Amino acid sequence: MTDTSADLVILGGGSGGYAAAFRAAELGLSVTLIEKDKLGGTCLHRGCIPTKALLHAAEVADETREAEAVGVKAVFEGIDIAGVNKYKDGIVARLYKGLQGLAKAHKVNLVEGSGTFVGGTTVEVDGTRYTGKNVILATGSYSRTLPGLELGGRIIASEQALSLDYVPKKVVVLGGGVIGVEFASVWASFGVDVTIVEALPRLVPNEDEFASKQLERAFRRRKIAFKTGVKFTGAKQDDNGVSVSLESGETIEADLLLVAVGRGPNSAGHGYEEAGVKIERGFVITDERLRTNLPNVYAVGDIVPGLQLAHRGFQQGIFVAEEIAGQNPRVIDESGIPRVTYSHPEVASVGLTESQAKDKYGSDVTTFTYDLGGNGKSQILKTSGGVKLVKAPDGPVVGVHMVGDRVGELIGEAQLIYSWEAFPEDVAPLIHAHPTQTEALGEAFLALAGKPLHVHS
Numbered sequence: 001m002t003d004t005s006a007d008l009v010i011l012g013g014g015s016g017g018y019a020a021a022f023r024a025a026e027l028g029l030s031v032t033l034i035e036k037d038k039l040g041g042t043c044l045h046r047g048c049i050p051t052k053a054l055l056h057a058a059e060v061a062d063e064t065r066e067a068e069a070v071g072v073k074a075v076f077e078g079i080d081i082a083g084v085n086k087y088k089d090g091i092v093a094r095l096y097k098g099l100q101g102l103a104k105a106h107k108v109n110l111v112e113g114s115g116t117f118v119g120g121t122t123v124e125v126d127g128t129r130y131t132g133k134n135v136i137l138a139t140g141s142y143s144r145t146l147p148g149l150e151l152g153g154r155i156i157a158s159e160q161a162l163s164l165d166y167v168p169k170k171v172v173v174l175g176g177g178v179i180g181v182e183f184a185s186v187w188a189s190f191g192v193d194v195t196i197v198e199a200l201p202r203l204v205p206n207e208d209e210f211a212s213k214q215l216e217r218a219f220r221r222r223k224i225a226f227k228t229g230v231k232f233t234g235a236k237q238d239d240n241g242v243s244v245s246l247e248s249g250e251t252i253e254a255d256l257l258l259v260a261v262g263r264g265p266n267s268a269g270h271g272y273e274e275a276g277v278k279i280e281r282g283f284v285i286t287d288e289r290l291r292t293n294l295p296n297v298y299a300v301g302d303i304v305p306g307l308q309l310a311h312r313g314f315q316q317g318i319f320v321a322e323e324i325a326g327q328n329p330r331v332i333d334e335s336g337i338p339r340v341t342y343s344h345p346e347v348a349s350v351g352l353t354e355s356q357a358k359d360k361y362g363s364d365v366t367t368f369t370y371d372l373g374g375n376g377k378s379q380i381l382k383t384s385g386g387v388k389l390v391k392a393p394d395g396p397v398v399g400v401h402m403v404g405d406r407v408g409e410l411i412g413e414a415q416l417i418y419s420w421e422a423f424p425e426d427v428a429p430l431i432h433a434h435p436t437q438t439e440a441l442g443e444a445f446l447a448l449a450g451k452p453l454h455v456h457s
């Protein structure tokens with residue numbers, strides 16, 4: 001017999017939904033988790049994990065091509081896309097199996113099917129109603145396109161880009177944000193001729209200008225073309241290719257057009273609006289404790305306005321589970337959520353950009369940028385870039401911005417520094433192992449504390 005009542009009913013088994021389910025189960029609550037596709041959602045099956053597998057294959061291709069520069073004999077013969085996909089799909093399959101095991105171990109009642117929120121605290125799946133003491137809406141997001149630009153054929157979104165069974169010759173990437181930049185990076189490493197088109201004046205426009213400049217410089221060196229500050233006006237496709245027109249009058253011919261213009265909230269068609277959930281521009285509106293306007297109905301993940309990142313979904317899921325269990329967790333600080341773009345080179349940041357800090361604290365904000373040219377490990381890895389710190393006047397460091405291969409791995413320390421509201425003098429005495437890239441962070445803090453070590457003035 002189906003168990004249709006629970007302490008908690010969750011609609012959507014992606015990063016936000018399953019994190020809430022596991023934490024609630026740990027806290028002794030009975031949980032029903034409704035998922036119409038695969039547990040793990042976008043991140044595991046169509047997002048974070050498969051893209052990072054492609055990026056790693058891309059890194060191996062680059063390293064092989066450049067092996068001679070470090071005295072290793074290797075010949076790059078090309079990309080075996082079937083082999084790349086097998087590697088990528090194998091990782092996803094293993095993690096998926098692990099996640100299913102975790103759901104079982106947590107005794108989560110996993111219901112397969114498409115759910116509709118029917119009001120109160122009830123979700124209906126194929127005629128069966130599941131009522132919880134509380135409900136969490138966690139239906140995630142979908143790849144958006146532009147008005148008049150229909151996805152299909154040679155005009156693809158990230159889902160299709162992840163499952164291509166060939167390496168295209170030429171691609172136009174519409175959108176220079178995280179997803180666009182990551183795919184551009186992969187394809188360039190695979191030998192594809194790539195052009196990014198971005199309407200805003202710079203690549204990764206949500207990052208500090210320093211990061212955009214560094215990334216653009218690196219992409220220029222990698223011969224990844226990009227056109228910023230230019231609007232797309234249309235695309236036409238036929239059997240031979242796709243023709244992309246820009247406001248400048250220019251036309252670019254390519255095999256594929258990847259549309260990477262952001263992700264829309266998946267909030268329509270699940271009964272939300274009909275049940276009276278407050279929705280604005282498609283997003284489910286919550287307060288800082290992730291409560292919707294309806295009693296005992298919460299929302300987490302990409303359907304809630306803010307950064308659309310898996311680890312934000314995890315944290316929000318954990319938060320709501322603890323809230324429901326009466327633990328009164330601390331409100332999540334959105335600017336403390338680390339952001340990483342896993343391109344070659346990587347871009348990683350936490351906290352405020354320089355311009356956001358100036359808006360908040362005035363023009364007396366100070367910054368320091370440490371060039372990876374002075375960092376031994378970065379030189380060994382043959383990467384360039386830097387670490388930029390943004391400091392509030394007479395206050396702590398409120399932003400850390402990094403560019404360079406593997407700097408994504410440094411974001412943990414940057415995040416702790418940001419979250420502890422550390423002053424440069426607090427961090428400067430901490431010893432960073434030599435030679436590591438973490439030293440670049442250490443050096444930046446030493447310099448900001450007035451005692452630079454490996455810094456050329």
Ligand SMILES: Cc1cc2nc3c(=O)[nH]c(=O)nc-3n(C[C@H](O)[C@H](O)[C@H](O)COP(=O)(O)OP(=O)(O)OC[C@H]3O[C@@H](n4cnc5c(N)ncnc54)[C@H](O)[C@@H]3O)c2cc1C
Nearest residue numbers: 012014015016036041042043047115140301302308309310
């Ligand atoms: C190409 C790409 C790369 C990305 N890379 C990263 C990255 O490196 N790092 C990072 O942090 N984030 C990354 N993201 C973002 C990340 O995937 C999302 O932020 C995250 O998946 C959001 O989790 P969620 O739980 O809100 O939604 P989702 O993961 O989208 O999960 C929602 C789930 O709800 C289910 N669902 C929807 N409607 C119903 C219904 N009516 N009934 C039942 N089930 C339903 C869906 O099937 C889905 O499984 C990437 C995204 C993309 C597209």
